Amino acid sequence: MAEPTELFDIIHSTRAMRRLKPDPVPDALVAKILQAGQCAPNGGNTQRWRFLVIKDAAIKKAVQVWYKRALDEVVGPRYASSAPPPGATAEGYKRQHSAVEYLTDHFHEAPVWIVPCIESAEKPTRSSGASIYPAVQNMLLAARALGLGATLTTRHLLYEKESEAALGLPPNVHSYAIIPIGYPMGKFGPVGRGPLAEFVYQDRWGQPFKGV
Numbered sequence: 051m052a053e054p055t056e057l058f059d060i061i062h063s064t065r066a067m068r069r070l071k072p073d074p075v076p077d078a079l080v081a082k083i084l085q086a087g088q089c090a091p092n093g094g095n096t097q098r099w100r101f102l103v104i105k106d107a108a109i110k111k112a113v114q115v116w117y118k119r120a121l122d123e124v125v126g127p128r129y130a131s132s133a134p135p136p137g138a139t140a141e142g143y144k145r146q147h148s149a150v151e152y153l154t155d156h157f158h159e160a161p162v163w164i165v166p167c168i169e170s171a172e173k174p175t176r177s178s179g180a181s182i183y184p185a186v187q188n189m190l191l192a193a194r195a196l197g198l199g200a201t202l203t204t205r206h207l208l209y210e211k212e213s214e215a216a217l218g219l220p221p222n223v224h225s226y227a228i229i230p231i232g233y234p235m236g237k238f239g240p241v242g243r244g245p246l247a248e249f250v251y252q253d254r255w256g257q258p259f260k261g262v
């Protein structure tokens with residue numbers, strides 16, 4: 051199937067793609083993804099972002115250990131006891147959980163990771179995040195447009211110190227995500243988020259916006 055090039059088709063089919071083939075991704079495609087990231091807005095255009103591309107199997111494995119531990123100790127039990135989110139059926143939520151477990155077990159086998167970072171002496175905040183997550187979303191969209199699967203992950207931050215040490219980050223650099231990228235095993239599907247009208251208000255909190 052030809053890859054979509056229409057922006058809205060790409061937006062509507064960019065989902066967390068957690069089952070990835072280990073086949074290598076050409077550097078030229080990784081560069082295209084990074085270029086899309088660099089086009090994103092960032093506060094004051096100061097560009098304190100840095101993007102660490104990881105292909106080294108030993109580094110990925112050292113981080114995966116913490117990523118898995120965070121699933122076993124924190125996120126897994128939460129999945130097991132929580133209700134499906136808006137727009138998801140119980141069956142769909144179960145499938146998501148199993149994909150999350152799959153990615154966790156195979157995290158290090160994704161051929162390439164992009165780790166978006168910010169160099170700053172200050173602790174990460176909402177403001178600093180606002181200067182990196184637009185780049186992350188651009189990269190997810192670019193990966194989708196190229197037929198590559200990717201997932202925005204942040205779970206390693208439950209073991210931030212240990213994971214960032216395994217990533218070899220200097221002390222004044224913090225990671226904001228790990229994006230495993232590879233050719234997807236499955237197909238891209240439509241994003242499911244529930245009815246937009248439930249999430250949008252007009253003028254007063256709780257008052258429906260008639261435009262959706």
Ligand SMILES: Cc1cc2nc3c(=O)[nH]c(=O)nc-3n(C[C@H](O)[C@H](O)[C@H](O)COP(=O)(O)O)c2cc1C
Binds near residue numbers: 064066067153201
């Ligand atoms: C802030 C943030 C953190 C996330 N962290 C993880 C993660 O650590 N592991 C993971 O498998 N997915 C992670 N996700 C992906 C979400 O679980 C995913 O976007 C959501 O379930 C919707 O899935 P869909 O895009 O396939 O519809 C994260 C997403 C966001 C926005």
